[in-house]
Every structure is written in structure tokens, then in C-alpha cells.
Amino acid sequence: MFKHPLFTKLVALAAITVLLLIGLGMIEDVVRDRQRYRSLTSQSVADSLAGPQTLMGPMIHSACVESWEVETGKGDERRMVEQRREFLLTAMPEQLKLTSGAAMEERSRGLHKVNTFNLKAHITAQWGSLASLQPQSTMKNSRMHCGAPIVMMAVGDARGIRTAQLNLGDQALPLKPGTFHPTYSRGLHAALPESVRGKADGLTATLDLELVGTERISIVPLGGSTEVQMTSSWPHPSFSGRFLPSERTVKDDGFSAQWRLSSLATTAQADVVNGSRICVGGYDDSSSEYNAGGTTPRDCADSFSVAFVDPVNPYTLSDRATKYGVLFIALTFVAVGLFELMKKLRVHPVQYLLVGSALCSFFLLLVSLSEHLPFGASYAIAATACVLLLAYYASHMLGSLARGIPLGAGVALLYGLLYVLLQLEQTALAVGAIALFLVLAAVMVLTRKVNWYGLTQGVSFPAPRSPKAANPSTTPGTEAP
Numbered sequence: 001m002f003k004h005p006l007f008t009k010l011v012a013l014a015a016i017t018v019l020l021l022i023g024l025g026m027i028e029d030v031v032r033d034r035q036r037y038r039s040l041t042s043q044s045v046a047d048s049l050a051g052p053q054t055l056m057g058p059m060i061h062s063a064c065v066e067s068w069e070v071e072t073g074k075g076d077e078r079r080m081v082e083q084r085r086e087f088l089l090t091a092m093p094e095q096l097k098l099t100s101g102a103a104m105e106e107r108s109r110g111l112h113k114v115n116t117f118n119l120k121a122h123i124t125a126q127w128g129s130l131a132s133l134q135p136q137s138t139m140k141n142s143r144m145h146c147g148a149p150i151v152m153m154a155v156g157d158a159r160g161i162r163t164a165q166l167n168l169g170d171q172a173l174p175l176k177p178g179t180f181h182p183t184y185s186r187g188l189h190a191a192l193p194e195s196v197r198g199k200a201d202g203l204t205a206t207l208d209l210e211l212v213g214t215e216r217i218s219i220v221p222l223g224g225s226t227e228v229q230m231t232s233s234w235p236h237p238s239f240s241g242r243f244l245p246s247e248r249t250v251k252d253d254g255f256s257a258q259w260r261l262s263s264l265a266t267t268a269q270a271d272v273v274n275g276s277r278i279c280v281g282g283y284d285d286s287s288s289e290y291n292a293g294g295t296t297p298r299d300c301a302d303s304f305s306v307a308f309v310d311p312v313n314p315y316t317l318s319d320r321a322t323k324y325g326v327l328f329i330a331l332t333f334v335a336v337g338l339f340e341l342m343k344k345l346r347v348h349p350v351q352y353l354l355v356g357s358a359l360c361s362f363f364l365l366l367v368s369l370s371e372h373l374p375f376g377a378s379y380a381i382a383a384t385a386c387v388l389l390l391a392y393y394a395s396h397m398l399g400s401l402a403r404g405i406p407l408g409a410g411v412a413l414l415y416g417l418l419y420v421l422l423q424l425e426q427t428a429l430a431v432g433a434i435a436l437f438l439v440l441a442a443v444m445v446l447t448r449k450v451n452w453y454g455l456t457q458g459v460s461f462p463a464p465r466s467p468k469a470a471n472p473s474t475t476p477g478t479e480a481p
Helices: 005-048 268-273 314-322 325-342 349-369 375-397 401-423 428-446 452-456
Strands: 053-072 079-091 095-109 112-127 143-146 150-155 161-168 171-173 187-191 203-214 216-220 225-232 237-241 247-251 254-262 304-308
Touching: 005 095, 005 112, 005 203, 005 314, 005 325, 005 349, 053 112, 053 203, 095 304, 150 161, 150 203, 161 187, 203 216, 225 304, 237 254, 314 349, 314 375, 314 401, 325 349, 325 375, 325 401, 325 428, 349 375, 375 401, 401 428
Parallel strands: 053 216, 095 225
Antiparallel strands: 053 079, 053 143, 053 150, 095 112, 112 203, 150 187, 161 171, 161 203, 216 304, 225 254, 237 304, 247 254
């Protein structure tokens, strides 16, 4: 058995398949490297411009210190020791309205492009009673000292602030960098007069802010009632975080979205008071000033976000395509084997190797061309080149053009099916499973009369006749005349 030509050929084909799988693995490594380079490009742009942005505020806070004296020791060692407690008073707006528009700008590093945005926002914050800024003593005969009330606006990356103007009523307040907040330090602030502390009739502040960033903007709904309206010319937004828009319209020329939230539905105010992290998109594994790696949604303050995604990421699609490489090689080898079996041909293992190498080269062509051309055009060029090459080679390998063209047509059909699978998301598994079942059914139908025992004895044909064609007078074990 081990010296049988069929067994020798199967061993050779198994070795060729292993070599081709190694080649596919190397191509997958190339795709992953290119994806990594793209991520490094995004990080490079963020390092030079500004990273993903987060808006939190406006809110008012005041740092206070309560001190008191405690008697310690006995007799001659008795003395008074001062103790103190530091705490932060905060006032969240009762109503928060934000209207913004995001203009997109593409930045490049070599072959890779990154989406950046320029956000122009008009923010209106209204506070009711500011009694929460009035310090309350916790110890008898204690002394209380509080810093001036500060209205602050926190952002994810302060380098992205281009212009900002804050008005308290009709009065413009000078803005300064930083927030003086112990947790959310990046942003801007303005000092308020001491007279606002404990004010019963509240106040209104407006902020006009121009902010740039990369790829994503997140917003923390701090108001008792929060309304956010956002428009952009980017037609591919990805809404995420803890809250989806209550209304949204996405068209080819851009999108508009609106969020309406109540403090009854979010813990954002309590999260900020407790110093919870502000995470990009509500949950993220990346590290930033506000977001330590490995956080979970429970560690993050409530927020929602919009990502300006690129729907056709050539590296993601190329990676998905490469995962089908093993199936391509297997189906093509089956097709060549059927020709060899049905037409009594002899195909050398080296020819199988060349056919498999041509199939592998398609995936390398695809990822390299997609860096310079649209993905659809890159796919069409790579697939056409490989189909023509395989059809030409198969015509000589199988002995005639009439046999090479069907093999090329079958490979073209595989490429067409793969392109459909890459465009599908929800139904990709179902379509792929049905297609694979149909291929298996076709192979079983075509080989239904093959005498497989005859192959191991060095005989490919004849095959057993159909039961309907058998002579009833024949005895078991004999053939009909």
C-alpha cells in the first residue's frame, strides 16, 4: 500500500498543502503588520495633533478645607493638635444644551490616512440654586476655608483647544488653562465671584468652543436634563457608548443626531463626583490620562460617543479574505483532482504546487494594491490576473483549452463568492455555509459512479453500472454482459 502511486501522490499533496499553508500564514503576518503600521499612524497623528476627544461640563467646583483642634496627651504632655479635612464642593447644571458641527479633515502619514475633526460647539449651562457650594461644618468649632468657585470644562486632550469664549450672563469671563480639578485636570476654567456661592436664583453660562481631535468625540451628560445636537459632513458615523441617539439621520452628504437625556437615566453626575474615569466610547482598553488600561464599564463615567469610521478598511477586508485561503486551495485542488480522475489525466504534484502558489499570490496582490487603489478595484485586478493565469496554465496542464476554461471559470466564481462574503456582515456565515454545501453536493454527484476500490488496485474505471441497467439474470458478484 505504501508503495502504491496513489498513496505517494496523496503524501506529496499533503506536503504541498502544508507548504501553501505556511505561505498563507506569512501573508497573514504581512496584513497584520500593515494593520499595526496603520495603528501607529493613527497614534502618530494623535501625538502631533490631538487624540480622541471627550467633553465634560461645564460644572462648578470649589476646593475647601475644614480644620479643627484636638487635645492629645495627658499632664505636661497635653497639647492641642490641628486636624483638617479637604473636600470638593460641586454644582452640576440643571439644564445642559450642546449644539455642534464637526468638519472632517484627512491627515496622512505615508500610505495611511487618519480621520481628524474640527468641532465647533455652542454650550449653554443653566444652574438653579447653588446651595451645594455652601460648605457644611462636620466638627464643632471648626474653621472653614474655601477657594473661589471655578467654572470648568474638561476635555480629553487640551492640545486640541483652538478657541474658547465663556460668558456668564452678559459678562465675558477670562479663561485660563487647566481645571484645578483633582481628577479631570485637562481643560479650561474661569474663576467666579464669591457672591455666586449659595446663590438661590442660579446662573447661566455659555461657552463657544472650537476643538480638534482624531476619529472620535465623546460627551458626558452632566446636566439634570441634557440635550445634544450634532451635525457633520461625514457619512459614516458609528454611535456608541451608554446611550444611542434618540433621533438620527444619516445620508450620503453627512449625518445629524440628537440625544435627550435625563439624570434619572444616567449616573454621570454621581460618577463625576466620585471621580470615575472618563473612557473613550464608554469602555476602552487604551491608556490615557482619564482611562487606565483594563477598565470595565463599571469603572467608567456614563458617556456616549460618535466615531468617524472608515467603512472600507482595506486591511480588515484583506485579513478577512486571507482567512478563506485554505478553502480556496482545497476547492481548487478538488477541481483539479476531479479533472484528473474523470478524464484519466496525470497531474504532477509540482503542478498542484504552482496552482496553489497562484491562489496564494492573489491575497498578497490584494493587500498591496489596496494601499494605492480603492478596495473594489484592487480586488478586481488581483482576481482577474489570477483567473487568467490559472486558466492559461490549466489549459496546458489538463491538455486542452476546453478543460482549462471551466477551471478558470470555477476559480472566478470562487473569487466572486468571496467578494460577496466580504461585503456581508450579518449573513456571511449562512451564505458561506450554503455555498460550501453546494460545492460538496456537486463533488458527490460527479463522483457517484467512481469505483474507489479500483483506484487502490491501479484501476480507475470502469465504474459499476446503475442498478436500473443491471441484468436481472446476473448473479451477485458478476457483471452484466
